[in-house]
Amino acid sequence: xxxxxxxxxxxxxxxxxxxxxxxxxxxxxxxxxxxxxxxxxxxxxxxxxxxxxxxxxxxxxxxxxxxxxxxxxxxxxxxxxxxxxxxxxxxxxxxxxxxxxxxxxxxxxxxxxxxxxxxxxxxxxxxxxxxxxxxxxxxxxxxxxxxxxxxxxxxxxxxxxxxxxxxxxxxxxxxxxxxxxxxxxxxxxxxxxxxxxxxxxxxxxxxxxxxxxxxxxxxxxxxxxxxxxxxxxxxxxxxxxxxxxxxxxxxxxxxxxxxxxxxxxxxxxxxxxxxxxxxxxxxxxxxxxxxxxxxxxx
Ligand SMILES: [Zn+2]
Numbered sequence: 001x002x003x004x005x006x007x008x009x010x011x012x013x014x015x016x017x018x019x020x021x022x023x024x025x026x027x028x029x030x031x032x033x034x035x036x037x038x039x040x041x042x043x044x045x046x047x048x049x050x051x052x053x054x055x056x057x058x059x060x061x062x063x064x065x066x067x068x069x070x071x072x073x074x075x076x077x078x079x080x081x082x083x084x085x086x087x088x089x090x091x092x093x094x095x096x097x098x099x100x101x102x103x104x105x106x107x108x109x110x111x112x113x114x115x116x117x118x119x120x121x122x123x124x125x126x127x128x129x130x131x132x133x134x135x136x137x138x139x140x141x142x143x144x145x146x147x148x149x150x151x152x153x154x155x156x157x158x159x160x161x162x163x164x165x166x167x168x169x170x171x172x173x174x175x176x177x178x179x180x181x182x183x184x185x186x187x188x189x190x191x192x193x194x195x196x197x198x199x200x201x202x203x204x205x206x207x208x209x210x211x212x213x214x215x216x217x218x219x220x221x222x223x224x225x226x227x228x229x230x231x232x233x234x235x236x237x238x239x240x241x242x243x244x245x246x247x248x249x250x251x252x253x254x255x256x257x258x259x260x261x262x263x264x265x266x267x268x269x270x271x272x273x274x275x276x277x278x279x280x281x282x283x284x285x286x287x288x289x290x291x292x293x294x295x296x297x298x
Contacts (some may be wrong), residue, residue: 002059004293005100007049008285009033009065009076016049018058019290023118028286029053039088046090050098061094061102062292064285066109067137071152074104102293105152107131109284111245112139113146114288117208119281121243126237129280130157130230133246134184135170136178140237146295157233158182162225167192180225183248188220205251223255227262229241234267234275245280252279 003026007016025041029052031045048144050061073194074091078159091102112129115121121129121141129139136158140147143217148154158178166175167189179185183201184230191197192205194214198204208215244252256272269276 001057003055005050005053005056005058005061005289006286006288006293007046007061007063008110008289009063011066014045014049015284015289016053017233017284017286018053018055021294023287025287026055027053036092038084039086042085042088043090043093046094047097047120048052050094050100054098058100060103060297062110062289063102063104063294064107064289065088065090067106067108068152068153069104070108071105071148072169074191079275086210100102100295101297103296105146105148105292106137107288108137108155109148109152110281110285110288110292111137111280112141112207113291114285115243115245115280116141116144116269117283117294118132118141119243119245119283119290120278121241121280124239124241124276125245126238126240126241128237129234130226130242130244131246132181132226132248133213133245134183135227136182136244138233140239141236142237143152162228172187177225181222186218186222190214193218201248205254206254209254219255220258223259223262227259227266230259230263230277231266232264234271238271239275241276242279243278243280245282247265249279249282268282 013030017028018026043120046227065076076088078086091104093104108131111131116127121127125144127141131137138157140155159176161175161196162177164173169176169179196284209218218249264272
């Protein structure tokens with residue numbers, strides 16, 4: 001029986017799992033990414049991970065990383081969280097060193113496949129995923145197949161406009177949904193509104209939970225922006241299931257019911273009857289990256 005190596009590249013560490021096709025994790029490892037990493041030692045770390053996890057049954061390698069990426073050419077183009085890495089040809093590098101097929105996609109698409117294969121999207125065939133983390137991302141599994149767009153950069157839904165006169169986004173435009181509902185959006189807007197820098201999104205949600213007015217109003221506005229984004233996506237894609245994943249769903253109790261209620265109000269009545277809306281299981285990035293192998297290799 002084959003096994004797959006799923007690699008999840010994050011700001012803090014590169015994590016990897018050896019995964020059986022039924023989703024059982026056979027082994028784990030990781031290496032620190034390091035804020036000062038350069039392309040050369042980054043590629044060495046990747047290579048060492050593959051050498052360490054190489055077993056006779058290994059059939060393919062799947063990799064997820066923050067975007068934007070060029071999936072055709074296997075390039076990590078750039079990442080806000082890994083500023084020293086630019087145009088890193090990680091797929092070619094591993095293909096030259098090892099005899100395995102290498103599949104690569106951005107972390108939101110990988111998260112979508114993880115939930116689709118192993119998480120709360122398991123019984124879905126038209127699954128829309130929104131990742132609520134540092135940023136706001138999306139993934140779309142249509143009739144069981146991952147949608148990539150022309151160069152693997154489809155579903156950048158965090159940059160759909162909510163308010164063209166809204167706050168400046170990291171992408172350079174104004175009022176993107178991501179500036180209203182994401183960890184970076186909440187923290188930036190909170191500090192602009194109150195002059196106080198918060199250390200984490202958890203701290204923001206704690207303040208909202210205590211009823212602090214600034215946090216409550218930013219959260220309410222965030223829910224409205226996210227619900228409007230979901231309205232557009234549901235009418236465009238007609239998913240059977242919408243799953244929310246990412247770090248912020250740890251605070252789902254703070255916003256989940258309100259978000260679902262608002263989405264239900266905004267969508268066509270016919271969609272209300274069958275569109276399931278729920279939090280995901282936050283399937284790990286390494287399991288999602290292994291699911292990427294299964295998507296293309298089986
Ligand atoms: Zn934007």
